[in-house]
Amino acid sequence: MQAWDDTKQAALENAWLNYRRWAITARNATKRIKAGTGWVFKLTILGSMLCMISQLLKTWSNLAAAMEWAQRGLGIAGAIALAFAAYFTRELLTDEAQKRWLRSRGAAEGIKSECYLFRLGAPPYDAADAGQRLLTNIQERRKLVNGMTHDTASDAELRKDLPQGLLTLEGYIKDRVQDQIDFYDGRVGEYQQSLSQNRMQVIVLGAVSVALGFVAGWWASPAAAIIAFIATLTAALNSHVASSRYGYLVVSYQAVSDQLRDLKQLWPVTRLKDDPSAQALFAKSCESAMAAENNAWMAKLSERPPENTGAQAPALTQTAVKDAGH
Numbered sequence: 001m002q003a004w005d006d007t008k009q010a011a012l013e014n015a016w017l018n019y020r021r022w023a024i025t026a027r028n029a030t031k032r033i034k035a036g037t038g039w040v041f042k043l044t045i046l047g048s049m050l051c052m053i054s055q056l057l058k059t060w061s062n063l064a065a066a067m068e069w070a071q072r073g074l075g076i077a078g079a080i081a082l083a084f085a086a087y088f089t090r091e092l093l094t095d096e097a098q099k100r101w102l103r104s105r106g107a108a109e110g111i112k113s114e115c116y117l118f119r120l121g122a123p124p125y126d127a128a129d130a131g132q133r134l135l136t137n138i139q140e141r142r143k144l145v146n147g148m149t150h151d152t153a154s155d156a157e158l159r160k161d162l163p164q165g166l167l168t169l170e171g172y173i174k175d176r177v178q179d180q181i182d183f184y185d186g187r188v189g190e191y192q193q194s195l196s197q198n199r200m201q202v203i204v205l206g207a208v209s210v211a212l213g214f215v216a217g218w219w220a221s222p223a224a225a226i227i228a229f230i231a232t233l234t235a236a237l238n239s240h241v242a243s244s245r246y247g248y249l250v251v252s253y254q255a256v257s258d259q260l261r262d263l264k265q266l267w268p269v270t271r272l273k274d275d276p277s278a279q280a281l282f283a284k285s286c287e288s289a290m291a292a293e294n295n296a297w298m299a300k301l302s303e304r305p306p307e308n309t310g311a312q313a314p315a316l317t318q319t320a321v322k323d324a325g326h
Contacts, residue, residue, distance in 0.1 A: 011131035036092030047081030119167035
């Protein structure tokens with residue numbers, strides 16, 4: 001690569017601002033999706049619980065007039081909560097919202113990769129027109145978000161961690177490769193914990209349902225109402241985890257983390273480590289591993305997720321909604 005100069009720094013700055021712009025857009029999009037998913041989950045559980053209590057009160061034949069009104073009020077409130085869950089499902093968790101997240105994230109990761117290769121001077125950035133080639137490749141990466149608007153951000157946010165100058169291979173391994181390994185490993189641990197918690201919760205709920213089944217003979221109506229609520233809660237938990245695709249992400253993230261770790265550990269023992277072309281090949285291998293994972297991740301997450309539990313309430317909540325008038 002030619003010596004670093006102001007022209008190259010200006011090209012890098014332009015590329016980095018593009019990366020940050022779309023990374024911020026992706027981050028905001030995923031926050032909105034997670035918030036919407038959380039609201040749907042909470043409203044589904046709240047609505048189902050209120051409907052369950054309403055059904056339990058209905059089984060008491062000697063209710064006072066005030067309690068009868070409470071029973072009806074709880075049924076209506078539960079129906080409203082479930083209606084809001086369905087509304088948020090339709091309005092916030094749309095295919096368009098997910099596509100916005102995926103496309104902006106894909107563009108950001110692609111631009112970030114070009115920035116690192118540029119600073120290393122890896123081909124095609126080993127020529128005199130490296131800066132112009134970077135700008136051309138950034139424009140190519142931005143085709144993924146053609147027709148999209150990005151979120152606004154302050155100049156300080158856009159310039160956060162703005163890189164300066166050339167990057168040595170040692171710096172690349174530390175700042176890029178090891179940073180990504182740490183990211184993937186952290187997410188794997190987080191998602192595995194979520195899967196374990198969900199599995200334990202489902203086991204406990206299943207055991208409670210079985211226990212209630214044994215007493216349903218002499219406690220039929222209350223047991224049926226509680227079992228229906230537990231079924232809704234179990235379905236909501238499973239749907240919440242399934243929509244997050246934790247299982248797939250654990251396998252995917254572990255695979256790319258292991259691949260990057262292998263590349264990092266094998267590099268010091270190669271006899272070509274002082275060869276610039278070998279260094280460029282190593283960096284491109286690392287970037288290719290991350291790009292392949294990102295592309296596979298985008299393809300998987302762009303599949304239509306399982307129907308949300310807000311529209312999958314069992315007979316108890318469906319009846320309550322009908323009587324009262326995701």
